[in-house]
Amino acid sequence: MSDKLQAPKGTFDVLPASSTQRDALVEQIAAPAFARAGYSRIDTPIFEDTALFARGVGESTDVVSKEMYTFLDQGDRSVTLRPEGTAPVCRAYAEHGMHKLPQPVKLWYQGPFFRQEAPQAGRFRQFFQIGAEALGSDDPALDAESIVLLARLLEAAGATDTTLRISSLGSKSERQAYSQELKTYLRENERQLSADVLARIDQNPLRAFDAKHEGTQAVMEAAPRLLDAISVEDRAHFDEVLALLDAAQVGYEVDSTLVRGLDYYTRTVFEFTSPNLGAQAGVGGGGRYDGLVELLGGPPTAGIGWACGVERVLAAAELSTEPEPTANTDVYIALDDDADRSAAFTVLLKLREVHGLSAQIELAGRSMKGQLKQASRIGAKVLVIFGGERGQYDAAVKNLQTGEQQELDGLTAGDYFDRIAERVLAGVKR
């Protein structure tokens, strides 16, 4: 075991048993919902110029400062495995001049993301996200639409007991002023704060709201709230978002302590959590990021989006019944000791290619009993036996559902396929 290679720390193999439900989440639940809401699929590179995240997500964030997989390529360019999807989508928006398209531009994506953190329940180094970004409009209805989209997605996936927390971070200027005020407050109470909160007062004081440390939480209860400091316009925008959520009958909790760890967020921020997830309770979250596109070299552009973790959604949905990959093989070709293997192989390919059937042939040297067992194990409807018992027949076609079997003799190179195929098709259709 010691020298056996294994998947890198924090990564996992998606085995056949679980790939079915993962695919279903993306293809049967997410994709149709996005299509109905006017979102188009976008795929950005798995790695990007490191500067994209440094600038877009923020140098001081944990994600950028200590969790990125960054390396130099052969040309000494610093590249980074994408830790999140919003910055790349905004880069693509700016790079391809999407501001010239009818606004807003709605995009969705799905794929792996990378963060070098200590793995634990619900947290991986390579994880999969489904995300949605809508750029080019700051209409509160877009915020509401985006949030409702995620709410419905979670519901459809089976994560029905989630909680939505929502708040507004206001605009940059108020946030900066508030940040100063909060720093002062924290300094006044620094004796009760935990060491790591204390160490980050200058970097990101808002983080203190997230701490689980008791003393810190006591201090934060009485701390000034950003939601009380935002501008009249931002407050009106936020109230409109809430009103639309009410209209959509999406329940929420306004939580003025809600903090997001990425620098680009402005105004609306939200997060869905699930009680059956352990410490990493967030299943999905996001917010508005007016200004990000401009920061990345594009025109001033409003934007809002979210991402949800595929592994977390699935865990929150508590899919108890692990559906075995439904076996739906049409034909299984069994080989007796004296089978004409060449003829069997030809029939196998023709059944697949001419008749479009799913056909498998014996490949493991099993006994006839073992081959029968294998055929029923993979759900074959029809069995073709080549060889026959002691040469009593050249081939036999057995309907595995009814048990009836027809034996064919005198097969010649010219007509064996048609005669077998005729009987196979009759059996498959039944």
Next chain:
RNA sequence: GUGGGCGUAGCUCAGCUGGUAGAGCUCCGCGUUGUGGUCGCGGCGGUCGCCGGUUCGAAUCCGGUCGCUCACCCCA
């Protein structure tokens, strides 16, 4: 990075106070049978994570190390 729990067969696990490894499931074969199910019998499969120490003898005790896992932190 820090702390708790755990590393025995492909999977789930047993193995008390030290005597050089077991079960169930899976897989393969044989018999039974309705060519597949059931049942019966048999087989494949492990340097007990790794290294060192104590001992006549270590899966078991001690130390170290690696890995997994949960939590802190952070986030999806």
